[in-house]
Amino acid sequence: MLNGKKIVLGVTGSIAAYKAAFLCRALIKRGAEVQIVITPAGKEFITPATLSALTQKPVVSEFFTANDGTWHSHVDLGLWADLMLIAPATASTIGKMANGIADNMLITTYLSMKAPVFIAPAMDLDMYAHPSTQSNLEKLKSYGNYIIEPTTGFLASSLEGKGRMEEPDAIVAVLEAYFEKKTQLSKKKILITAGPTYEKLDPVRYISNYSSGKMGFALAEVCAERGAEVFLVSGPVQLTTNHPAIKRIDVESAEEMRQAATELFPNMDAGILCAAVADYKPAGFSEKKIKRNGEILNLELVPNPDIAAGLGKMKRCDQVLAGFALETDNAVENALQKLQKKNLDFIVLNSLQDEGAGFQVDTNKISILTAKGEKTDFPLKQKKAVAEDIVDVLLSL
Ligand code: PMT
Numbered sequence: 001m002l003n004g005k006k007i008v009l010g011v012t013g014s015i016a017a018y019k020a021a022f023l024c025r026a027l028i029k030r031g032a033e034v035q036i037v038i039t040p041a042g043k044e045f046i047t048p049a050t051l052s053a054l055t056q057k058p059v060v061s062e063f064f065t066a067n068d069g070t071w072h073s074h075v076d077l078g079l080w081a082d083l084m085l086i087a088p089a090t091a092s093t094i095g096k097m098a099n100g101i102a103d104n105m106l107i108t109t110y111l112s113m114k115a116p117v118f119i120a121p122a123m124d125l126d127m128y129a130h131p132s133t134q135s136n137l138e139k140l141k142s143y144g145n146y147i148i149e150p151t152t153g154f155l156a157s158s159l160e161g162k163g164r165m166e167e168p169d170a171i172v173a174v175l176e177a178y179f180e181k182k183t184q185l186s187k188k189k190i191l192i193t194a195g196p197t198y199e200k201l202d203p204v205r206y207i208s209n210y211s212s213g214k215m216g217f218a219l220a221e222v223c224a225e226r227g228a229e230v231f232l233v234s235g236p237v238q239l240t241t242n243h244p245a246i247k248r249i250d251v252e253s254a255e256e257m258r259q260a261a262t263e264l265f266p267n268m269d270a271g272i273l274c275a276a277v278a279d280y281k282p283a284g285f286s287e288k289k290i291k292r293n294g295e296i297l298n299l300e301l302v303p304n305p306d307i308a309a310g311l312g313k314m315k316r317c318d319q320v321l322a323g324f325a326l327e328t329d330n331a332v333e334n335a336l337q338k339l340q341k342k343n344l345d346f347i348v349l350n351s352l353q354d355e356g357a358g359f360q361v362d363t364n365k366i367s368i369l370t371a372k373g374e375k376t377d378f379p380l381k382q383k384k385a386v387a388e389d390i391v392d393v394l395l396s397l
Contacts, residue, residue: 001179002172003031008077008113010086010106011051012093013041015156016122016165020046023087023168024054030172035077036060037106039093060105074105078112083175086110087148088122088165091133097145098136116178120148120171125161148174184395186227191268192220193261193275193307195235197254201299202286210359211276213237215324218387219272220246226391231268233260235275254278254304265311270320270394273308274348276359280304312343320397322390324348326358335369345397346370348390356380368393 007027011020020036027034036051036059048059060072086093086106093106097119102108110117119140127133128150137147148171152162166174194216198206217239220232224245232241233249235257241248249264251257254277265271280301290297308323315321323344325335328351335349349367350357357365357380365380368390378389 001030001176002027005032005082005179006035006080007032007175008035008037008081008084008109008115010084010089010093010110011036011038011042011046012086012088012090012106013039013044014088014090014122014165015045016088017042017045019165019168020087021050021054023085023171024051026168026172027175028054030176035080037077037109039104039106041090041092042106060109063105063108072105074108075112077109078114081113081115083115083178084110084113084117085120085171085175086117087120087171089119091121091123091127091130091136094119094121094133094136094140098139117145118148118171118175118178119145120165121150121163122165123150123163124155124157125159125163128161128163146174146178181226184226185223185391188228188269189231189267190223190228191231191233191261191264191271192216192223193233193257193271193273193277194220195237196276197235197257197278197304198252199254199278199281199304200252200285201282202288202290204289207278207280207282207301209276209278211235211237212360213239214360214362215364215383215386216272216274217241218383219274219390222384222387222391223272231264233257233264233275254281254307258305258307258310261307262310262314265314265319268319271311271322272390272394273311273321273323275307276326277307278304306342308338308342308344315343320345320394322346322348322394324350327351328353332367332369332375335367339369339371344371346393354380366390370397 011017024034034055038061052059096107097110148166151164153164155163195213196208196211198208200206220230224230224243230246232246249260281304283300283302321344325338325347327334331351335347339347347369352358354365356363363380364383364386367377369375
């Protein structure tokens, strides 16, 4: 999995810097090309000569070479790498990364990095437990970085606790698993519906719901990150999509969503239907704004097409179809009925009874019910992590 991968290994001023030599060797043994970027403090713990001998490349540390003024471009490194690993990462470096304090080559490289960044903290137990370190790590996670948790054991301070940098072999295993995940869905095409639908009433009004699209967009990102070609049919939302493997099709009404999804589905390997489709639409559209006249206004609503049920009917045995159930009561019973009625392979149940779940929030709490009768409950997580769980189930099918 690491063969041919270009890895920037950032080394900072911790006693665990000696482990960078073992890390470097383990990465190179697996075929990776490693470029070391070391902080000034890092050089106090391990010499650039050792690291350069292992990588067969000059170690980068300063912005300029002292004798001839050659400029080392952190931007080029950011474009070159398939992955950046900072191991060991001290509290100081973590703080600078979290707050954009670009006062050394390693931090500027980090800030320019286009590839995913993995951080393996190493420090004394009290430094690690300190709220400022923990909030910096949370910040880094929220920027999409991956933290490789330190382990518990004897520390250089002769104290015992959590703060030991993870062992090189375990770090390498994390990186291998990351690259493996990236190919799990390669050559697969996945349809995802997301967001609400707008059902027009007159030129200024519509019927809709509170869906922000966050859950569906998180699913699209995770599928793309695992190598799939994603077709994201989205109702009106404020979100953007950056991943090149996501093709976005913007629609407004349930009928437009049905048309787009139905056209795409025969060429898909799977569909995940996360959109909050309006079940009803106004029976007619008033060309002019409906005027207020003080009287009760009765609206006639007619059912919208059930997109999931339509795709369930079309589904071939080589395709997987998943839906969502958003419930307020009798959650499991209702979800199971939807699973069967719409001929889904599994359904993701989220309930508005659970705090932090459902519309608009960044988190969700789900249960997955499969057509085979299994039910798995998951704790409250960020929507991206929830999407990872859903895609794991999709893969298992
Ligand atoms: O967008 P967010 O703010 O992040 O919120 C996420 C979410 C709450 C919208 C999402 O997690 C969710 O639950 N989506 C489904 C909402 C919904 O409409 O649930 P439902 O139980 O009414 O529908 C069941 C399934 O049938 C869904 O897969 C739905 O997409 C589909 N459906 C429903 C009606 C319809 N006319 N056509 C459909 O395809």
